[in-house]
Amino acid sequence: MNKSNVSGFTLVELMIIIALIAILVTLSYPSYEAFMRRVHMEEAKASIMVKARDMERLYASKRTFTDSSSPATDPVDTEYFTIDFAPGSPKADSYEIIAKPKNPRETQALYYNSIGILSRCNASTMQDCEQY
Structure with missing residues (x-):
């Protein structure tokens, strides 16, 4: 009798791996989203500093x-933020x-003064400000 050795993964093993990958993605996505928000805020901060330097x-x-x-008084449009003067400024x-x-x-905006x-x-309200 000739017995062949078949190697590979069973369907159950593949489904377990897929489930583990899905769990890891689900757990890491909020951290990624928070990181990207911080990156966008830092980009907006850099644009504000350039505008302040020009002013x-x-x-x-x-x-x-x-x-x-x-041109220092013109609004600046970035990919994620619109940078302009406050009303009356x-x-x-x-x-x-x-x-x-x-x-x-x-939910957050940046405010800079002279x-x-x-x-x-x-x-939405430009209230509840904390130093950044």
């Missing part, structure tokens, strides 16, 4: 923040920059 250069040359002909001696998320599920304070706020 400081404008003030150094014109002695005012309200020169509407300067810029004024002659100060400015406030807000980075509002484009994604309606994103004093140099960067805060993370509730995106």
Whole structure:
């Protein structure tokens, strides 16, 4: 009698591996999503800092923040945030920059003022701010 050795995985073993992979993906996705939110916030922070630097250069040359002909006063559109001035800003001696998320599920926005304070706020109300 000739007995052949068949090697391989059974269907049950493959299903167990697939179930383990699904569990690992389910557990790791929230961490990945939180990481990507932090990355997007850091990108918005960098864009705010560039805009603030441009505003400081404008003030150094014109002695005012309200020169509407300067590109420093234009809004900046990134992939995930719209960076613009707060309502009523810029004024002659100060400015406030807000980075509002484009994604309606994103709950946090960034706020920066000419004093140099960067805060993370509730995106819908711009309240409940904490220093970032």
